Amino acid sequence: MNAHERSHGLWQASAPPAPACERLQGSVKADVAIMGAGFTGLSAALHLAQAGVRVVVLEGAQIGFGGSGRNVGLVNAGLWLEPETLLKTVGSPYGDRLLHLLSGAPAAVYELVAQHRMDCQAVQAGTLHCAVGAGGLRNIRERWRQWQQLGAPVELLDQIQVAEATGTTAYAGALLDRRAGTIQPLAYVRGLARAAMRAGARIYEQTAVRRVEDGRTHWVLQTEDGQVLAPWVIVATNAYTSDVWPALPAELVRLPYFNVATQPLDAALRAQILPGKQGVWDTRSVLSSYRFDQAGRLVFGSVGALRDRGRSVHKAWAQRALRQLFPALKQVQFDYEWYGWIGMTSDAVPRLHQLGRQVWSFSGYNGRGIAPGTVFGRELANLIVGRSKVQDLPLPVSALKPVSCKPLKEAGYEYGAQLAHFVGARSLSGQRRS
Structure with missing residues (x-):
């Protein structure tokens, strides 16, 4: 799986094997074609397949090859931004909607793990945001105040309490978020793939998309040895996006x-x-x-x-x-x-883009990919099957702006x-x- 010896490390050594997937050869038809077999793409594939939609996932390398298989495995609620900053940055009505969605995103991850019996070392014991020095302590106190106003189950720990919780006296305090936890990320993304395939999704590895063409009634995704014809496309490649959609990586x-x-x-x-x-x-x-x-x-x-x-x-x-x-x-x-x-991204908020007719993309997770990627994939599935409309999505559709x-x-x-x-x-x- 590894691109080099330092690409996936412990996660590759300790994850259950990935489900067997072939390389695409020939032409296939689908209702939805998904580029990228990470958290977002595979969550979308799972929820779409469960709704009876024909789904094809195209992965240029292997399942979880990008950030989904390499991160530390913290399943956090919210974004890096403080809640009030997020509300101000995103604006109404999306700010409240996004904050509510991401507050419950860790629960969505652990529910999927339990529902599909994923073997991924899932532990929902919370996370600790630890304060370094007086400035760090002011930071977490302010975050605690804002989350408390929203009724979130967060606790402010003092220096003695955080020393007991961590085993070190290096911190001035900490914010304990009981919504959150840890997971083996590569094992989780492989679990999503396995669940999506059981529901009927088809996943092709080593199948990079070389060109995308608009066939008017459908999109044609050309690969080295085949093609996928689908009226809907989800681009879920984030920081590992190829030059097929050059404007996406240009803004990250x-x-x-x-x-x-x-x-x-x-x-x-x-x-x-x-x-x-x-x-x-x-x-x-x-x-x-x-x-x-x-x-x-x-x-x-x-x-x-x-x-x-x-x-x-x-x-x-x-x-x-x-x-x-x-x-x-x-x-x-x-x-x-x-x-x-x-x-x-420039403001630490993910982006929702419409790249073409019925072509959608979430990107720019700013280090918070596990829980947001899972629920964003579900939201795109809901859009495609008609359970929601564009205006119901957690982020406004934004224009692509190169950084x-x-x-x-x-x-x-x-x-x-x-x-x-x-x-x-x-x-x-x-x-x-x-």
């Missing part, structure tokens, strides 16, 4: 994110570190995240690409940062390492993270010597 800035996984920790360490098995991320601008997997490995991640000089810089920083957080991990070693790309200075901004993310981690690693070394 790709941010690299890496994860490393330790050897399985012993029972004593697991009892000290995250005893409640929540997922964690912090308030730093170059953030860190971590959680346990089912085998007791600590999965730790941050912004950065594990390539060229960045590989050694980020790994060295990760080792030192983990030892600073948890001094008991004196000889921490990593068994797995991997990274991928996050599609970022300015995209290469410079992407380089800023990658090399800025390298610099932050290089300086951070040096400062941590100095602290230990002093």
Whole structure:
């Protein structure tokens, strides 16, 4: 499956096998053609197939190849934005609708997991947004206030409580969101694929779309060895979009994110570190995240690409940062390492686009792909089968706008993270010597 040895890491090693899928050869007809076998595309395929719709999914690589199979696996509610900022940014009536939908999105994920008996290490124990310093504490207090006004089941933890919850004294406080949790993302996306196929969807791997043509009554999606004819198309490729729809990737800035996984920790360490098995991320601008997997490995991640000089810089920083957080991990070693790309928008809000007649796309998940991707796919299915109308969708249809200075901004993310981690690693070394 891997494009390289650092593409899927632990998730590839621990996920159940993907369902067997062939490469498309010849011409097939469908009611809906979906490009991309990630969270959005496969959720749409599942819900459409359950409604009796003929669905074909075309995946250029393998199921979960993109961000869906590489992320840390935090199933969060909402977006990165604070609720009030989201409402102001999106506007009425979509802001309230989007906030309500995403507040319940983790529950939708875990319901699908239970309904289809997916083997994906799903744990709904909540997530901890941990405050670093006084500024971080102000941030989570304000988020707590806003979520409290909306009646969300979130709790503000003080410094002592967060130390008990995480096993480290590094944080000034934390926001515990009990709606959220963790999941093995590649196993989950493969579970979605398996459920969609059981419902009647057809999925083709190694089947990149080379060209799209408007046949007036239907769209023709040309691949290397075949074609799909369908009146409806969903483009669900996000940060891994090819040049078939060049305007889609042009509006996203790709941010690299890496994860490393330790050897399985012993029972004593697991009892000290995250005893409640929540997922964690912090308030730093170059953030860190971590959680346990089912085998007791600590999965730790941050912004950065594990390539060229960045590989050694980020790994060295990760080792030192983990030892600073948890001094008991004196000889921490990593068994797995991997990274991928996050599609970022200018305002941290996803985009809904109509790319043509009956051609729809959600993109720009800004690091929140699991729960939003699942419910956005369901919403597109509802639109296609007539359960809802365009004006009922959670986001307004927006025009495609290429981002300015995209290469410079992407380089800023990658090399800025390298610099932050290089300086951070040096400062941590100095602290230990002093």
